[in-house]
Amino acid sequence: MSDASLLILLSTLSTGLIMGAIFALVAAGVTIVYGCVWLPNASNGQFFLAAALLAWTLTSSFGWNSWWASLAVLALGILVAYALEWVLIRRLYDTPNRNVAYFVVTLGLTQIMSGMFSLTYAKWSDQFSLPPLIAGLTMVGPMPISNNRLLLMVMSLATLALLFALLRYHPYGRALRAVFQNREAAALRGVNVRAIYKLSFVLGSTIIFLGGLLFALAYSFDLTVAWTMSITAFAIMIIGGPGSVLGAVVVGMTFGFTQAIVSIFASPTAATFSYLGAMLIMLLFKPNGLFKR
Amino acid sequence: MKSSALSRVARYLVAGSVALTAVSGMAQTGNPIKIGFITELTGPWAFFGTSCVAGLKMATDEINKAGGVLKRPLEFIIQDNQTNSSLALASARNLDINDKVVALSGPTSSDVALALYGYAEQQRLPMLVPVAAFPQLTKPGTKYTFRIEPSAVGWGYAMAKFIEQRKPGAKVALMHSDAALMRAIMAGFRYQAPRSKLTIVSDFLFPQGSSDATVQAAQVKAANPDYVIVSGAGAFDNVLTNQLLDLGIKPEQIIHPYGITTQVFGWGSRSVGSIYGTFFDHGLDKLTEEGKSFIARFDAAAGRPPSYVENYCYVTPYIFKQALEAAGTDDREKLRNALSQLKTKEFTSGVPIEFDKNGARKEYMYFMEILSVDGKRTYKSKQQYYIEWDPEVIPVYDLVK
Numbered sequence: 290m291s292d293a294s295l296l297i298l299l300s301t302l303s304t305g306l307i308m309g310a311i312f313a314l315v316a317a318g319v320t321i322v323y324g325c326v327w328l329p330n331a332s333n334g335q336f337f338l339a340a341a342l343l344a345w346t347l348t349s350s351f352g353w354n355s356w357w358a359s360l361a362v363l364a365l366g367i368l369v370a371y372a373l374e375w376v377l378i379r380r381l382y383d384t385p386n387r388n389v390a391y392f393v394v395t396l397g398l399t400q401i402m403s404g405m406f407s408l409t410y411a412k413w414s415d416q417f418s419l420p421p422l423i424a425g426l427t428m429v430g431p432m433p434i435s436n437n438r439l440l441l442m443v444m445s446l447a448t449l450a451l452l453f454a455l456l457r458y459h460p461y462g463r464a465l466r467a468v469f470q471n472r473e474a475a476a477l478r479g480v481n482v483r484a485i486y487k488l489s490f491v492l493g494s495t496i497i498f499l500g501g502l503l504f505a506l507a508y509s510f511d512l513t514v515a516w517t518m519s520i521t522a523f524a525i526m527i528i529g530g531p532g533s534v535l536g537a538v539v540v541g542m543t544f545g546f547t548q549a550i551v552s553i554f555a556s557p558t559a560a561t562f563s564y565l566g567a568m569l570i571m572l573l574f575k576p577n578g579l580f581k582r
Numbered sequence: 583m584k585s586s587a588l589s590r591v592a593r594y595l596v597a598g599s600v601a602l603t604a605v606s607g608m609a610q611t612g613n614p615i616k617i618g619f620i621t622e623l624t625g626p627w628a629f630f631g632t633s634c635v636a637g638l639k640m641a642t643d644e645i646n647k648a649g650g651v652l653k654r655p656l657e658f659i660i661q662d663n664q665t666n667s668s669l670a671l672a673s674a675r676n677l678d679i680n681d682k683v684v685a686l687s688g689p690t691s692s693d694v695a696l697a698l699y700g701y702a703e704q705q706r707l708p709m710l711v712p713v714a715a716f717p718q719l720t721k722p723g724t725k726y727t728f729r730i731e732p733s734a735v736g737w738g739y740a741m742a743k744f745i746e747q748r749k750p751g752a753k754v755a756l757m758h759s760d761a762a763l764m765r766a767i768m769a770g771f772r773y774q775a776p777r778s779k780l781t782i783v784s785d786f787l788f789p790q791g792s793s794d795a796t797v798q799a800a801q802v803k804a805a806n807p808d809y810v811i812v813s814g815a816g817a818f819d820n821v822l823t824n825q826l827l828d829l830g831i832k833p834e835q836i837i838h839p840y841g842i843t844t845q846v847f848g849w850g851s852r853s854v855g856s857i858y859g860t861f862f863d864h865g866l867d868k869l870t871e872e873g874k875s876f877i878a879r880f881d882a883a884a885g886r887p888p889s890y891v892e893n894y895c896y897v898t899p900y901i902f903k904q905a906l907e908a909a910g911t912d913d914r915e916k917l918r919n920a921l922s923q924l925k926t927k928e929f930t931s932g933v934p935i936e937f938d939k940n941g942a943r944k945e946y947m948y949f950m951e952i953l954s955v956d957g958k959r960t961y962k963s964k965q966q967y968y969i970e971w972d973p974e975v976i977p978v979y980d981l982v983k
Contacts (some may be wrong), residue, residue, distance in 0.1 A: 293803075293804035294804075296800045296803060296804060296829070297797065297800045297801055297804060299800075300796045300797045300799070300800035300829070301797050303796060304794050304796045304797050307794075308793070308794055404624075407624045407625060407628060408624060411624065411625070411626070411628035411629055411632075412623075412628050412629060412632040413629070414629060414844050415629040415630070415816055415817075415844060416816055416817035416819065416820055416844065416845070416848050417817065418817070418820055418848060426828070432800070432829070433828060433829060433830055434828070435828050438828075504793075508793050508794065508817070508821050509817035509818070509819075509820035509821050509824070509848060510793075510817045511626075511816035511817040511818075512626065513626060513790070513791060513816060514791075514793070514817075516791075517791040517793070548794075549794075549796075549797050552797055552798065553797055553801070556786075556787065557786060557787065557788045557789060557792055557795070557798060558760060558787060558788070558789045561789045561791065561792065562789075
């Protein structure tokens with residue numbers, strides 16, 4: 290294999306891995322909240338963007354390094370998620386057809402957040418980027434790859450692994466999965482369903498925040514990323530099976546690789562639409578998604 | 583008696599001061615000459631609209647402090663179109679009917695400008711577009727719309743001429759977003775490239791919302807071009823640039839069709855040596871004293887040097903001033919005729935301003951090399967090339983419909 294072909298192959302792998310891992314993380318966050326609370330969070334893209342913008346503010350306006358900024362944003366994200374659950378989300382836990390009510394509420398949140406960003410950040414710049422977590426390049430065969438990108442790839446995959454471990458082995462994770470599968474049965478077995486609702490909302494929202502942070506550390510971004518990510522996360526959740534974290538991860542990674550591969554053999558434009566086409570076909574043949582929750 | 587005399591004096595004083603105020607008001611101001619300025623203060627284009635208004639306000643204040651226009655104050659009624667063509671159109675109607683503006687201006691987005699174009703032409707309302715480069719804004723038959731910024735198709739032509747003189751027979755790769763502006767630039771380049779004996783070795787179009795181009799950067803690297811023309815929408819421009827640099831493309835090989843201050847900051851010190859096109863920059867070889875003063879004052883107020891966006895919006899009130907003074911009245915038809923006959927120079931840089939029969943400007947472009955980037959405060963650049971051309975030197979209106 291020539292160096293040029295190897296370069297293209299390695300770049301496809303690296304793009305697939307990092308994009309796939311970020312897609313999978315965000316979709317996992319969305320599906321945890323939907324699967325457990327029955328809350329289709331229309332504002333997930335704005336949460337994602339909020340994390341990226343806050344980190345940008347801390348690094349560019351306050352001169353923090355990216356490590357401290359990321360930790361602060363993550364901590365703040367957890368607090369905001371708790372506050373939101375306490376002020377807004379828990380009030381609809383017992384509403385009939387609450388998925389519709391939640392969708393409307395989060396659409397409102399989307400409008401408010403996007404308006405706020407438009408009145409502030411949009412006036413300050415048309416593009417944003419964070420300083421890398423670490424500097425330098427590493428040669429992987431003929432391909433130079435930035436150490437920052439390598440680290441982010443490892444962090445994204447490690448977070449996915451941790452999430453799986455949490456859901457599989459930790460008592461909270463098991464309780465969460467029990468509520469996913471059957472709320473009434475879980476309640477009969479002594480699971481505090483409302484506490485699990487809260488936990489899953491905070492966990493899911495924090496994962497979306499983390500996805501926004503990792504994205505901002507890997508790429509420059511602008512305000513349009515909120516819509517792109519929102520649509521992508523919903524598409525992954527639907528194909529993977531609403532409420533299935535495994536589905537979100539498998540489909541998220543597949544999307545990442547599909548985009549990278551289709552962009553070589555067809556075009557970057559075809560790559561962007563390929564997963565939406567896949568979603569439509571999937572809905573025709575398997576309306577409940579690939580994986581059961 | 584005493585109190586009645588006092589109250590009489592007080593009444594005279596009040597009456598006198600009211601009369602004085604009225605007389606002095608008439609002498610200094612008269613009724614303002616109103617121009618509707620419909621721009622993007624929110625929405626995806628908010629940064630451009632906001633930057634534009636900063637330049638506009640500086641010039642309007644200067645003009646009014648110096649006595650206004652036709653002994654009347656010049657007033658720009660600024661309205662936010664939210665980067666939305668329908669809202670822009672509603673604003674235009676409102677400004678036309680209720681405020682009776684003499685002209686329109688303001689859009690920095692080509693899409694919004696195109697929506698206003700139809701209204702201006704239909705209602706015979708002069709419109710001076712400060713920062714929108716889509717060629718169809720001055721398509722043949724245009725009467726009332728005038729475009730200050732050169733057509734984007736022409737930018738592609740200018741880039742080909744620049745590369746032709748820098749490296750004859752060069753191999754060039756194109757990477758650009760699927761947006762109207764970028765499509766127009768690349769159409770001009772693709773048309774001119776073979777005429778300038780340049781070879782396009784790869785050509786990648788990215789849909790809006792793309793976030794990664796590592797694979798395409800690797801394909802470009804494999805094609806071994808002499809230059810890569812990079813033009814991404816919004817933040818994707820940075821992504822493209824960084825991913826090319828990551829893979830070993832040298833900054834000297836990268837050409838950005840256009841660059842504003844925040845873009846140069848975004849490209850950062852890694853891009854020292856790369857080239858960008860522009861229409862105004864603080865690093866130009868020939869700046870007028872007024873231009874230097876504008877840069878210093880804008881920098882002091884905004885904390886960064888102005889780019890061509892702010893310059894065009896700074897120049898806009900002065901173009902209106904000259905045209906209104908030439909017309910001698912605020913009659914719309916006479917203002918339109920004065921604009922079409924205007925032969926002047928951009929007083930910040932000295933480049934000519936004159937419009938052809940369709941309202942397109944005598945076009946020009948600078949190509950700058952980045953010398954250093956100092957965080958988010960300033961950067962240094964050096965002028966490498968300057969070119970002027972006739973708006974229809976290539977078939978701009980056929981290349982982009």
